[in-house]
Every structure is written in structure tokens, then in C-alpha cells.
Amino acid sequence: MSETGALLTVTDLHRQFGGVHAVNGASFHVPPGRITGLIGPNGAGKSTALNVIAGALKPTAGKISYRDQDITGLPSYKVARRGIIRTFQISSEFAKLTVLENLLVAAPGQRGEALWQAALGKRYWRPQERAMVQRARQLLARFDMSAKEDEYAGNLSGGQKRLLELMRGLMADPALLLLDEPMAGVNPSLARRIERHLLDLSGAGLTMLMIEHELAVVERLCDPVIVMAQGRVISQGTMAEVRADREVLDAYLIG
Amino acid sequence: MSVAWQFYISTVLVYLGVDVIACWGLNLQFGVAGLINFAFIIFQAAGAYTAAVLTLGPAIPAAKGGFQQYVGGAHWPFPLPILAAGVVGGLLALLVGSFGIRRLRSDYEAMVMLVVSLIATSVVTNQVGLVNGPNGLALVPKPLASIVSLSPIGYQWLFVGITAGVCVCVYWLVHIVTSSPLGRTLRAVRDNEHAAAALGKNVTGLRMIAFVLGGVIAGISGAILVEFISAWSPGSWLYPETFVYFTAVIVGGLGNNLGVMVGALLVPVVFLEATRFIPQFGPPGFIDALQWIVVGVLALVFLWFWPRGVIPERRRRFPPAAEGEEAQPLMPAKAGR
Numbered sequence: 077m078s079e080t081g082a083l084l085t086v087t088d089l090h091r092q093f094g095g096v097h098a099v100n101g102a103s104f105h106v107p108p109g110r111i112t113g114l115i116g117p118n119g120a121g122k123s124t125a126l127n128v129i130a131g132a133l134k135p136t137a138g139k140i141s142y143r144d145q146d147i148t149g150l151p152s153y154k155v156a157r158r159g160i161i162r163t164f165q166i167s168s169e170f171a172k173l174t175v176l177e178n179l180l181v182a183a184p185g186q187r188g189e190a191l192w193q194a195a196l197g198k199r200y201w202r203p204q205e206r207a208m209v210q211r212a213r214q215l216l217a218r219f220d221m222s223a224k225e226d227e228y229a230g231n232l233s234g235g236q237k238r239l240l241e242l243m244r245g246l247m248a249d250p251a252l253l254l255l256d257e258p259m260a261g262v263n264p265s266l267a268r269r270i271e272r273h274l275l276d277l278s279g280a281g282l283t284m285l286m287i288e289h290e291l292a293v294v295e296r297l298c299d300p301v302i303v304m305a306q307g308r309v310i311s312q313g314t315m316a317e318v319r320a321d322r323e324v325l326d327a328y329l330i331g
Numbered sequence: 332m333s334v335a336w337q338f339y340i341s342t343v344l345v346y347l348g349v350d351v352i353a354c355w356g357l358n359l360q361f362g363v364a365g366l367i368n369f370a371f372i373i374f375q376a377a378g379a380y381t382a383a384v385l386t387l388g389p390a391i392p393a394a395k396g397g398f399q400q401y402v403g404g405a406h407w408p409f410p411l412p413i414l415a416a417g418v419v420g421g422l423l424a425l426l427v428g429s430f431g432i433r434r435l436r437s438d439y440e441a442m443v444m445l446v447v448s449l450i451a452t453s454v455v456t457n458q459v460g461l462v463n464g465p466n467g468l469a470l471v472p473k474p475l476a477s478i479v480s481l482s483p484i485g486y487q488w489l490f491v492g493i494t495a496g497v498c499v500c501v502y503w504l505v506h507i508v509t510s511s512p513l514g515r516t517l518r519a520v521r522d523n524e525h526a527a528a529a530l531g532k533n534v535t536g537l538r539m540i541a542f543v544l545g546g547v548i549a550g551i552s553g554a555i556l557v558e559f560i561s562a563w564s565p566g567s568w569l570y571p572e573t574f575v576y577f578t579a580v581i582v583g584g585l586g587n588n589l590g591v592m593v594g595a596l597l598v599p600v601v602f603l604e605a606t607r608f609i610p611q612f613g614p615p616g617f618i619d620a621l622q623w624i625v626v627g628v629l630a631l632v633f634l635w636f637w638p639r640g641v642i643p644e645r646r647r648r649f650p651p652a653a654e655g656e657e658a659q660p661l662m663p664a665k666a667g668r
Contacts, residue, residue, distance in 0.1 A: 130529060156531035168526035170519040177647055181519040182530045186512045191540055194511035201512055209649045226648050248530050
């Protein structure tokens with residue numbers, strides 16, 4: 077851990093698309109064991125920042141360090157292997173795989189995923205796979221999705237796909253979970269269920285960084301809260317603190 | 332059964348075996364990993380040329396009466412030329428894959444592959460010293476023919492046996508890939524490469540595995556074919572041939588090795604052989620042209636009405652937990668990673 081005790085530290089991050097500065101010198105850190113909220117008006121650069129952290133986009137400039145190691149510019153699969161797992165704003169299920177298979181794909185350190193291991197035959201990888209199947213079933217039970225185990229993920233409803241997105245992220249055994257609007261487009265009762273799940277996970281010690289538009293949700297879940305506008309961090313602190321910030325009000329009103 | 336019929340049936344069986352092997356290779360690339368390899372036929376061709384050259388022996392210069400020129404001739408005993416064909420198919424896939432399947436959206440990837448196929452035909456046709464240009468290679472000795480003393484029809488059936496043996500080996504290879512966690516991860520990459528990368532999967536590496544294995548298998552299929560028909564020229568591997576295999580894989584069932592086998596039986600064998608039995612009518616060459624129309628219409632009909640094919644991809648179900656089987660504890664956060 078760094079002196080600040082942060083799990084993830086973003087320093088002076090820039091990302092340009094042509095002439096557009098989507099992220100323009102953002103700096104913030106994510107403390108362990110909490111849900112950090114990332115809010116801001118549309119076009120503030122939140123999703124871009126998340127994509128850069130996750131390795132889906134290369135930063136134009138700046139530094140990202142995780143557990144005091146520089147992970148700036150690593151490709152996304154290497155970022156993921158270090159325990160930073162992201163979910164997508166638009167459901168990203170493996171449509172022609174079943175729900176259970178979607179979860180199995182996410183399990184880290186799978187035997188039989190390398191060609192030489194596959195050639196060793198079922199006896200080599202089957203025992204571990206069975207353990208993974210049981211683990212996936214625990215997750216399904218916890219999220220009330222056991223009945224959908226053998227359903228093709230592409231056939232799920234929008235809300236169920238959001239749950240799958242979250243379960244798949246958890247199956248990957250993350251140390252830091254990056255959530256891009258995990259409740260986007262779901263009905264209010266399911267949104268409340270997702271909220272409770274996130275609180276439970278946080279209670280169990282999982283660190284999360286969450287982009288969310290619904291300020292009431294942010295207020296209930298997130299501490300600290302980071303406010304971005306026009307590619308910069310304009311405020312951070314508890315929700316009560318950022319609410320009192322004049323600049324935040326301006327950004328949301330003028331946005 | 333008359334000898335003529337035996338010849339016909341054994342020939343069709345060898346063609347079927349070659350097509351089944353090729354379709355398994357293409358299915359691994361397209362059906363399982365989602366790679367749109369419109370250059371598939373050049374990997375079969377590379378295998379065929381390799382096997383031919385390694386069986387023919389050193390080229391005889393034209394001044395000494397040699398009628399075909401090529402590089403790297405050798406007299407390798409069976410089955411080495413077939414294995415070498417697989418290696419060359421794989422190496423060519425590694426080369427083409429290094430620029431064709433990295434960082435490209437699938438529609439661009441398909442375009443690159445089509446262009447590679449056209450370039451390859453053009454190079455082989457014009458570089459006459461490479462593998463004898465447009466005339467191609469001929470009089471490739473048949474494997475084992477000088478060792479075994481069989482009647483022509485007996486040899487036909489021996490070759491059917493060799494083809495069947497190679498089919499079993501290739502099936503084993505594709506089966507261990509598609510039935511393992513590797514196959515599942517490849518299908519995940521096919522469905523959503525960004526999500527797969529976000530879960531720690533090296534997408535480029537995984538696609539390369541499927542691409543190279545498909546190249547190896549295509550090369551082997553070409554080797555069997557050339558050892559059987561004893562000749563190979565650019566006319567045997569024009570880019571439309573790739574679409575026959577694509578149609579076969581789509582008709583049979585993408586992602587299902589058994590379905591693909593049925594597709595290889597239906598499209599390149601049943602439908603294309605059937606046109607032989609249609610009495611000649613219309614202008615000369617009409618029936619041959621009809622073959623291409625049949626393939627195109629089949630592909631369209633299946634994509635519209637039956638996109639998952641005759642035998643669709645299997646839904647994988649997992650048996651319930653055995654008694655006393657303990658699940659791994661669920662830990663959302665690993666504190667000390």
C-alpha cells in the first residue's frame with residue numbers, strides 16, 4: 077500500500093480522441109474495502125477513465141498505479157490478471173454460451189485452457205472444473221439465478237444480463253471491481269437487489285469503483301465520491317461534502 | 332459391385348474424408364473462434380504443394396527433359412510428406428495471422444483474408460519456378476504404391492483406409508480443443524472479445540491458436556488430396572473453393588464437429604456430385620456453373636431460415652454435484668494478493 081493507503085492511484089491522467097480531451101488531467105485514488113463513486117455529467121470522461129484504468133484504452137499521458145505497481149498502458153487481459161475486473165455499461169454476455177459457462181469462462185487459473193493442458197485430457201482438468209462449477213452454482217443461488225443455469229446468456233432479459241455481468245465479474249475473483257453503471261436500465265426492484273448485493277460485497281471487504289448516475293444510489297453506497305467534469309476531477313469527499321461544493325453544483329446545472 | 336462403381340465410391344469417400352478434415356479445420360477457426368478466414372483454401376493448397384514436392388523428388392531441369400519446375404523437391408517416405416504439409420499449413424497460418432487477425436475488426440479481417448487468397452493465387456501462378464506456375468504439379472507418386480502390390484481397386488480401398496485413419500487423428504485433435512476449457516474460452520472470445528479480454532483472456536494468443544491449428548488441419552487435408560489425385564495446380568484452389576467449405580460448415584452446424592461432418596457430406600459431396608448426374612442441357616459449361624449457384628443458394632437459404640445448421644452447436648450442461656462434493660469457498664476479495 078502507498079502512504080495514502082490507496083489500492084489504486086490515478087495521477088494526472090490524459091486521454092485524447094483526436095482533438096477531444098475526454099480525460100484531461102484527472103487524479104484520484106481508490107481506498108481499499110469501500111465503494112468509491114465516480115459521478116459527473118454526461119461527457120465528463122468517467123467511462124473513458126474507467127476504460128483507461130482497465131486497459132481497454134491506452135492513456136495519452138499520466139500514470140496508474142495499483143498496489144504500488146505501475147500498470148499504466150498494460151493491455152486489458154494483463155490488468156485483469158492482476159485482479160482488476162471491470163463490468164461493461166452495455167451487457168457483454170457471451171451470448172451463445174450458457175449462463176453457467178459464462179461464469180466458468182471467468183474463473184481464473186483454469187486448467188485445460190492452454191493447448192498442452194487440453195491435450196492432457198479430461199482427467200487433468202475435469203476435477204478443477206467440477207469445483208468451479210460448484211462455485212458458479214453458489215453464485216447463481218446467491219443471485220437467485222439458479223433456474224437459468226442452462227439458459228443461453230443471449231436469451232436472458234436485460235435485468236438478468238446485468239446480474240450475469242456482476243456475477244461473472246465476481247467469478248473472476250477480483251481484488252478491485254470496476255462497475256460501469258451496474259444498474260443501468262433495470263427496474264427499480266432489481267436495482268435495489270443489486271444495491272444490496274454491492275453492499276454485501278463491500279461488507280465482505282471487496283473494493284469497488286462505480287460509475288453511477290443516480291445520486292440517491294451513490295449517497296447510499298459510495299464513500300468517497302469523485303466528481304468529474306470536462307475530463308477533470310472537480311471534487312472528492314463524502315457525498316455530503318461534494319454536494320456542498322459550489323463547483324459541483326455548477327457542473328451539474330451547466331454540465 | 333462392379334469395379335467401376337467401386338472406383339467411383341472409393342473416390343467419393345476419399346473426397347469426403349478430405350472435405351470433412353478441411354471442414355473441421357475451418358470450423359475450429361470460424362465456428363469456434365469466430366475467425367472469418369476467407370483465405371482458408373490457401374492453407375489447403377500450401378499443404379498440397381508441400382506434400383507433392385516432398386514426394387516428387389528433386390526437380391529435373393528443363394534442359395534434361397524435366398517438364399515441371401519447383402523448389403525443394405525430395406523423396407520423403409509416407410507419411411512424412413503429410414506431416415510436413417501440416418507443419419507448413421501451420422507456419423503459413425502463423426505468418427498470415429501475424430498481420431491478418433491482430434487488432435482488426437472481423438469485417439476487415441475477412442477482407443484481408445480474401446486479398447491474401449487472391450495474392451497467393453497470383454504469386455503461385457506467376458512465379459513459375461516455385462511450384463510450376465499455372466500448369467501445376469503432376470505425376471505425384473502415390474504413397475506406398477511401390478511397396479504394396481495391390482490391384483488398382485485394392486489400392487483405392489487402401490487409400491480410403493489411410494484417409495479414414497487421418498480423419499480419426501484430426502478428429503481427436505479438434506475434439507480435445509472443443510471439449511476442453513480452451514474450447515469454451517475460444518467460444519467466449521468469438522461471442523465478445525472485449526469481455527473475454529476484461530476477464531484476463533489473451534484474445535490475440537487464443538485466436539492465433541485456433542488459426543494455426545486450422546492451418547495445420549487444412550494443410551493435412553490438402554496433402555491427402557494431392558497424394559490421391561497426383562496433381563495440383565492453381566485451378567484447384569481458387570478463392571471460390573473457400574466458400575464451398577464455408578457453406579458446408581454453415582449448413583452442417585457451426586461449432587459442432589459432427590454437424591460439420593454432415594455439412595461436408597451434404598455440400599461438397601452430395602450436392603456437387605449430384606450435378607454430375609443431371610443430363611447435360613443448356614450451353615456448354617452450364618452444369619458446372621450450376622454448382623456454384625447451388626452453393627450460393629444453399630448458403631443463403633440456411634443463413635435465412637436455418638442459421639444454426641442441420642446439427643447445431645451443442646448446449647453444454649453440467650451434472651449436478653456428486654454427494655459430498657465441496658465447493659470452493661467463495662471469497663469476493665483476496666486480501667493478500
